[in-house]
Ligand SMILES: NC(=O)C1=CN([C@@H]2O[C@H](COP(=O)(O)OP(=O)(O)OC[C@H]3O[C@@H](n4cnc5c(N)ncnc54)[C@H](O)[C@@H]3O)[C@@H](O)[C@H]2O)C=CC1
């Protein structure tokens with residue numbers, strides 16, 4: 001069996017340290033490098049694939065460095081705006097053999113939740129997203145919630161649905177949440193939580209709730225390991241693990 005060498009950026013963090021353990025325990029993968037803030041990424045310890053879980057402001061430069069080195073990258077860090085994705089696509093055009101996967105969520109159940117939400121969206125007048133996370137999370141809304149709202153918004157637009165109904169005219173403190181792609185998104189931060197999301201759909205006389213819970217960060221590891229194994233077969237930029245899983 002051939003061995004894929006893997007380096008991890010953000011290796012000291014909650015996700016990075018879990019990824020190091022998962023890579024060390026996976027058949028056919030070898031952990032060759034651990035990098036964190038202020039480390040010189042250099043040749044990335046000669047890795048075939050890098051896994052990147054750092055912070056939104058650092059991730060684009062880290063990924064750009066990997067692409068420049070001709071190394072495939074699996075990215076879990078959030079904060080990839082449309083502008084940042086466009087810049088990465090531009091860079092990848094000059095490195096046609098390199099694959100980059102950016103996934104807002106590597107838990108299989110979360111990927112399914114987003115797919116189910118996209119499927120349900122056209123059938124309901126109302127839609128709202130509630131994401132619930134540990135209080136050490138620095139970004140809100142979560143990348144998963146933003147992506148879910150984007151998928152729901154796109155499905156609604158394709159179906160000719162207009163704005164979600166909402167008679168609110170006074171909301172000085174933002175109690176109705178943020179709006180992402182026209183969908184209200186609410187962020188909860190609570191000690192004891194890991195990563196959770198509910199997608200609520202409403203229609204006269206009925207409600208559909210789609211909920212996913214990650215109780216432990218090990219829930220993300222099968223998706224990360226699958227992505228490491230496959231990223232080399234997908235040159236260019238892929239956004240969302242569903243494209244590797246046929247979901
Ligand atoms: N896609 C997914 O399935 C998941 C994504 N995430 C995302 O992953 C990211 C990291 O989350 P956590 O591990 O919980 O955060 P964390 O704060 O525990 O870890 C981040 C690590 O990145 C390091 N870091 C900071 N600046 C850096 C730089 N310039 N270069 C290299 N490393 C740097 C920090 O020192 C820290 O060790 C967040 O954006 C989070 O939303 C988290 C869980 C699952």
Ligand SMILES: O=C(O)C1=N[C@H](C(=O)O)C[C@H](O)C1
Nearest residue numbers: 078104105137142143144195
């Ligand atoms: O910071 C986290 O913990 C998580 N971040 C990702 C996100 O923002 O969606 C994925 C998961 O929700 C955990």
